Amino acid sequence: MMTIDVLVSQTRSLSLADVELWVRNEWVKPETVEGVVSFGDIDIARVLLIRDLHYDLDVDEAALPIVLSLIDQVYDLRRHLRLLSEVMQDSVPDDLRSKLLENLVARRG
Amino acid sequence: MEDPYATLGISRSASQDDIRAAYRKLAKLHHPDLNPGNAAAEEKFKILAAANDLLSDPDKRARFDRGELDAAGQERPSGPNYREQAEGSAGQRYSHSGPQAWEGADFSDLFGSMFNQGRRSNTGPRPGEDQRYRLTAAFLDAVNGATRRLTLPDGRTLDVKIPPGTIQGQILRLKGQGGMGSAGGGNGDAFIEIDIAPHRFFERNGKDISLVLPVTIAEAALGGSVKVPTPSGPVMMRIPPHSDSDAVLRLRGRGVPKHAGGAAGDLHARLRIVLGTIDPGLETILKSWTPAQPFNPRAEMEAQP
DSSP states (O other): OBOHHHHHHHSTTOOHHHHHHHHHTTSSOOEEETTEEEBOHHHHHHHHHHHIIIIISOOOTTTHHHHHHHHHHHHHHHHHHHHHHHHHHHHSOHHHHHHHHHHHHHHHO | OOOHHHHHTOOTTOOHHHHHHHHHHHHHHHOGGGSTTOHHHHHHHHHHHHHHHHHSSHHHHHHHHTTSBOTTSOBOOOSOOHHHHHHSGGGGGGOTTOSSOOOHHHHHHHHHHHHHHHHHTOOSOBOOOOEEEEEEEOHHHHHHOEEEEEEOTTSOEEEEEEOTTOOTTOEEEETTOSSOOBTTOOOOOEEEEEEEOOOSSOEEETTEEEEEEEEOHHHHHHOEEEEEOOTTOOEEEEEOTTOOTTOEEEETTOSSOOBTTBSOOOEEEEEEEOOOSOOHHHHHHHHTOOOSSOOOTTHHHHHOO
């Protein structure tokens, strides 16, 4: 966890105004712990992601929310799929799993 | 790893010459060749060398000062990786469906067809399905409220109680009047969407009702009492003398009646002067009439075509 000042001072090409705007737009949603806005690892990673999208990849502020929304949907899906695969690993017998895999591969062709 | 500036005993603002001098002085003290067999000195020398290596290179030194390199001169990882974070449980914070934990519905949305098979073969109680219907209500039924009978495609009839003040597209719910449940499951509900037919005279704007009220030239010019239809029956309204076409007179409380959704609305009557058949008497009057102040109702139009 770090405060916005520490985050900005420790991160290359990032201004306080940027991060404040991103938080206001709810592109980054840090938690408030005991009255202090604290950036957890996911929030820091997201700030870096937005910085890279915005400054290195030239995604402008109008396109950012759309891009972020699509990214969020992809990760939602990936978390769902990961959970599904974990549950399958735990509760689906091996032979059935290999049957599933077989059918998946066959369908993909 | 110790701060390389502290290792060399110099300040952050030290010049390149200061750095070289400080390193030489300490390296002579701790050089392994000058301290054979002294493991501590050897270790210390390694640290000195690393510090010198980092600070004597202006480029590396600058990157260290900016925090991009750690004290060992290693690239500091550029921060937590978003993919790793987002795929883990922390990613829920930025979930499209909100930060709360997933519910069964989220999964049935994605994998519904995968699990439906199992549910179908379930012989437990199943509630009946909700059904939707449309009912066209007369304008005044929607305003004043009424009970209307709806015949369903399966031959059943439903008595639908339309409450006063019902609006276009409002959906009424009849509990338990939808599809039958099976194996002890309750019936579904019937949802009835109300479509309101237009009225010949009345028009509705929220809780107010408006109509165009035709008046004779004498009623408009001289004033008088006229009978005005309202949703709750005709009432007498006084027209003030010197009223013109398009004047709007208001009958307070004569719009949509008071109902659960709020207070009663008003009725707005917009006057329209209707001449009807012009009889010889009026013709004579108009021919002999010279207005004291000539009036051109098209003055505005002519000024600004």
